[in-house]
Structures are given as C-alpha cells and as structure tokens.
Amino acid sequence: MQQPSKIAMLSYNTFLPGFSNGWVEGKLLLIQDRNGAPWGAPQFGPLAQKAVLQDQGDQQIARAVGSHWQQLTEHLPTLGRVIIYVGDRGSEGTIEHAAKHGLDPAKALFVFCDCNMRAKEALIKQHGFEGSPRVMCECGGHQTMAMIARKFLATGELQ
Numbered sequence: 001m002q003q004p005s006k007i008a009m010l011s012y013n014t015f016l017p018g019f020s021n022g023w024v025e026g027k028l029l030l031i032q033d034r035n036g037a038p039w040g041a042p043q044f045g046p047l048a049q050k051a052v053l054q055d056q057g058d059q060q061i062a063r064a065v066g067s068h069w070q071q072l073t074e075h076l077p078t079l080g081r082v083i084i085y086v087g088d089r090g091s092e093g094t095i096e097h098a099a100k101h102g103l104d105p106a107k108a109l110f111v112f113c114d115c116n117m118r119a120k121e122a123l124i125k126q127h128g129f130e131g132s133p134r135v136m137c138e139c140g141g142h143q144t145m146a147m148i149a150r151k152f153l154a155t156g157e158l159q
C-alpha cells in the first residue's frame with residue numbers, strides 16, 4: 001500500500017494522552033476525545049458505570065463525532081488517509097459524517113471494536129465504504145489507535 005504523507009486520526013476516546021488536538025509533526029492531524037479537547041473527559045469505566053452514563057454518553061458521543069468532522073473538513077483535501085475509530089452507540093454516526101463530508105472510501109481506514117457490529121456493517125454498506133480497509137481492535141480502541149499513530153509518527157508508515 002502506498003504510504004500517505006499526511007493522515008488524520010479520529011476517536012472520541014483519548015488514545016494519545018498529553019497530545020493536543022491538531023497537527024502533530026505536521027503529518028498527523030489528531031482529533032481525539034469526546035469534547036475535542038486533549039484531556040479531561042473520563043473514559044468509560046466498568047460496566048455499571050457505563051450503564052449509568054449510557055444515555056448521556058450516547059448523545060455526547062454523537063455530538064463529539066459531529067464536531068470532529070467539522071474540525072476535519074478543511075483539511076480533507078490534503079489527507080492521504082483518514083483513520084476512524086468506531087465504537088459503541090452514538091459513534092456509528094461518524095460513518096454517516098464521513099460520507100456526508102465526501103471522504104473518498106479509498107482514503108478511509110476504519111478501526112472497529114466488535115460492539116454493535118451489525119449496525120456498523122449496515123452503515124458501511126449504506127454509505128459505500130464496504131471497500132475501505134478495516135482493522136479490528138479492542139473495545140475503546142485506545143491501544144490500537146495509539147499503535148497506529150506512534151508507528152506512523154516514527155516511520156511514516158501505516159502498515
């Protein structure tokens with residue numbers, strides 16, 4: 001695969017703690033966290049806590065992924081690859097945003113945990129991304145996204 005010179009990575013979780021959103025070393029456009037802020041938002045904890053936060057969390061995540069795409073739009077033409085973590089309820093909307101903002105399926109790379117896969121698959125098909133590569137990951141995507149980011153920053157390679 002041809003290595004892109006500039007990529008973006010999107011996640012409503014924080015996978016590179018301590019990094020601010022924006023360009024990292026001029027080649028990685030980092031957009032992480034539910035608030036679009038580099039730190040401060042809690043990660044989902046144990047299941048009980050997750051259940052309590054679920055309703056509130058769904059809406060918060062849905063809003064966050066929308067805001068992430070707004071931040072990304074102006075950079076889209078310069079990006080060779082856009083790597084998107086898609087997690088649990090509320091975040092699948094990011095697939096719809098990707099389509100709406102005209103992301104070329106050839107430039108998309110989806111990082112999926114296995115939550116709610118049926119809904120994700122349906123949205124992928126519905127929006128024409130079935131040809132885009134995908135990587136399966138742990139729930140939350142923290143380690144996988146961090147690994148991809150650190151490798152790209154160190155070597156300029158995605159895989």
Ligand SMILES: [Zn+2]
Binds near residue numbers: 087088139
């Ligand atoms: Zn998950």
